[in-house]
Amino acid sequence: MDSASRYISLGKPNRADHLWRYTSWKKVHPTGDIAEMPPLGQPELSLGMMDGSEPPSGIRLEQGIEGDLDFSMDNALTNAFLHASAKSSQWTLVVDKGFAPGKPIILEIRPGDSPSVAHISLDIGEISEIELVTKITGRSEWFGLLRTGQIRNGAIMNDVVLGLQEKGTLLRSDAIAIGRDAQVRAGTVSSGSERTKADLRYIMGDPGGNIRVLGSILSADSMHLDHHIEIHHEAPETFSRLSWHSACGGSSRTIGTGMLTIRKGSKGADAAQIFHNLLLSESAKADSIPELEVMENDVVGCGHGTANGPIDEDQMFYLKARGFDEDSAKSSLIAAFLNSTLSEMGGTELHEWLVSELSLKLEALDT
């Protein structure tokens, strides 16, 4: 069955399902008519260094994708839709075995003005060391991004997706396999789009995999940003941490739902997830639901937590006593809150660049 037929066969998802509780499929479908598969354009993709120069050899974008997708999980509907829609916009990001450029590399995606979609498969070579930022910009009404593939054995990867669209809807789905002893930091920085539905899944099927999933989410006005994160421990001695910070202002709403699973046989697994929400106005709303499924008894640990609250008045007073005016103190505390996760996403150079990108957005948004 091809992806389009699979999508049609799956029908309308149930709003009672965990995955669709807060943001219905209809709301993130490009036209709202879920029986339709509208034609979608192709975004422009380019690889470069932070200074705009060409990346060194060892990393490249190749057209087309090899292999079949796994439709066994409950992200099948989204993935079938995106896969089918992106037939003419499929790319493989190849990182050669042992490639270590020493500097962050930017994958820039410019969706243009009309609705578009892309499918990028990651093929991150063994024992490579790479910092990759996927930066999405533009004024498109709708953009869909499917990321699949694998981070191979022993690779070290900081993989940050930076959503800075000025408007519209972003539908994003990640389904990425983590190889043996691979070390991954998967960061999401989101402060664009009016509506985001992201389903991010990381599968550790080999021993020794290690992942930190980090979110720095800034919502303002009437934005609606829904992130669902799943981390699956399917092998022994796997490690994961999920730390998700959302700052919500205006009448915006953020949703963070997490699912950690530890399959039987994943002895020595160590997993934890925590969601922090900073509420910047009375009408802002944040929902976080961390969930666990642990089928193995012999684990190091498996914890979860969530914390919501407004800006700390004592912190405000401290900054004001140091000369910060009301706006400056508030924006500094929002930036600090988001920086707690942002600073974990990569090295110093990447971090400084991310801070500058987010600061511009912070200044522009009325939180």
Next chain:
Amino acid sequence: MPGKTPLLEINDLHAGIDGNEILKGINLIIGPGEIHAIMGRNGSGKTTAANVIMGHPDFDVEKGDVILEGESLLEMEPWERARKGVFLSFQYPQAVPGLQVGNFLRKSVASIRGEDEAKGPNFREKLANAMEALDIPRSFMARYVNDGFSGGEKKRFEILQMMLLSPRLAILDETDSGLDIDGIRTVSEGINAAIRGTDSGALIITHYSRILEHVQPDRVHVLLGGRIVSSGGPELATKLEERGYEWLKEE
């Protein structure tokens, strides 16, 4: 001080929180270049006085005035007071995870002393000298404000800020608590360097006379039950250390 405008003048200050009066008519004058100390038991109103001068929003001033160099502070926001030259070294400095010390210091100095003072070689030299004097390592700059700091590190960091901001009036709220002997000496040297020989002033709030052995105050005041019940020279601090506060009640 005939003819001289006081640096700080507190007149009949009544203030409290949630309708409970804590300060019940405080009068105090600090002249330029003077260091005063306030001593008193827990709950006597010392920290309330510090917070009211700095403009903490939780406290209400019912009566009286707080005047810095001829200008009332009471209608000013905390940051306006800071920019006028009031500095409060907090008893319990707030941690701000995610806010790097280096960025925080630059922003603070820029807000209070102006953008030019917060950049260039002069700022870097002043910062390096202050850090050396306070025995603060360079690695401090990359840490987050007060996040994971030990008690001693927090107090040194407060004094570092004071040295960079060169305030007109420094209020030091139990800066000596949580410090060991060497820490008290180092912090005292920082206070002396920032205040002595200038026309700025300081108000040291403390329980103990130890810090006052290193920072000789010009005047010592005793706060009990929200009122200054006794004032004197440095010898008053020694007397309090030896005899406690009971004798004051009897008097």
